Amino acid sequence: MSRPINVVAVSGGVFRPSRTLVLTQAILAELGRHLPIHSHLIELGDIARPVGGALSRQELPETVEHELRAIEKADLLVVAAPVYRGSYPGQFKHLFDLIDLNALVDTPVLLAATGGSDRHALVLDHQLRPLFSFFQALTLPIGVYASEADFQNYQITSETLKARIALAAERAAPLFGGAPADLRKIA
Template sequence: MVAEIVGLSGSISRPSRTRALVEIAVGRPAERYGRRPVVLELGDMASSLGAAARLRDLDAPALAAVERMLGADALVLASPVYKGGYAGLFKHLLDLLDPLALVGKPVLLAATGGGARHALVIEHQLRPLLGFFEAQTLATGIYACDADFRDGGIASERLLDRLDRAVGQFAPFLGDALVRSRDEAEIGVWSA
């Protein structure tokens, strides 16, 4: 099995600011820790997910996406903010998971919204939700609003700095591949 960092964009919109955030939030740690970046979109699972009462009710592609999430070395979970909370279909997906499915898994929490007033959705809703699953949520959450984007991409250096701080918090769980590789090269150790 290939080591992966999987991100879930909890938006059903296309194009999506949540997707843009997830792409960069998965890409940076994947590069740093030597993992394959994978981005999944809730919209790709929406029709199957909306009709599912149990995980086994999902169609094959949706079930494969969930299994990929569960098998990942680390996760980035991001939801757009609707009416002051995370997306309903995003929550429904998590409702289908076994309560022990995410125990100990490192998770970077992220959200997008129209303005800064929704930034606490990470602390007041997403973090307690993942606490139920006993996931290891990173201390730094990433919230991005309209002002952080330009032409569909992230334009805020402040946001990118915060993201880099969060990426560093994966180190206890994933090891620091760049530092390890450099140290091994200095002492002449080869690793596969």
Template sequence: MKLVVVSAGLSVPSSTRLLADRLAAATALRTPADVRVVELRDLAVDIAHNLTNGFPGRDLADALGAVTEADGLIVVTPVFSASYSGLFKSFFDVLDKDALAGKPVLVAATGGTARHSLVLEHALRPLFAHLRAVVVPTGVYAASEDWGAEGLPERIERAAGELAALMSGLAATRPAVKDPFAVVPFAEQLAALRPSG
């Protein structure tokens, strides 16, 4: 199975990436999966170009393909202005609208204060529900004071267990996804538009 982690952390080192890595490790312990991390910081220019010209660069196309082909996703964003970062949202804006349909997704966020923890319910969960993903029940928010404190490791373990269970259960039933970059001859596209009968 393929587990893709999308991290929108901007700094190095990044608490967002740290949370992403802990969630990925906990999930991989429960279900065999090849883990790939997509660092959005490295794709920022390609994402901006894709938004303005409609074409992904090679690196962005590779990342979008990995997300599309994944059996499960872990998505982690820092909180800016009480919501996900603009870079995080822009990445999912350029993703094909059907790429996440039926795909298990674990949502997580980091922030400076616990007061922003509802970002999981008011921003991330609605975004991925709109994209028709299957969002695991437990989201993970880590404020600055959560690192090294009680509670965070347990939330990570619970969320990872839920994602692993969904990945294992849904992988066998998910239909194959068409290659979003495949070239379809015009005659075939036209034939598909004609009414049958």
């Protein structure tokens, strides 16, 4: 058997409890059902203060530098951001401002976001996709958006959201030699 796929997930929320973290964990779990993965979860809330205080990467402590290197070395990147006032948060963007310009070239990226209502769903295509296109990453065609209505007590309760997570993972699997999704079953 080949080595596990190095999946690095970034949960871009800074508060706890966090729907963004719950969504990120659900995506990682679903990917693990389809592929042999080694996952590493980075919670922005854990590194937000040193990231926010750094004007350059050289000013970061080694713990944060370790997380940046993990992002840069991912075989598959899962990126989930909360939506505040119609966009991803500045702290989230600043984290990616510190990533090496060429480190994510051709890296597959599964995009996800959470927001208060469905009106924020376009953040996937209008903001996250262009950000990772700048890095020349390969954003996967199926992203996952979740609104507040998809959760109850910070647990995913929406069957539609669960199906979307499964679809995203199934569509990602063939990139790494996993079984292709049977789209007739999903539709």
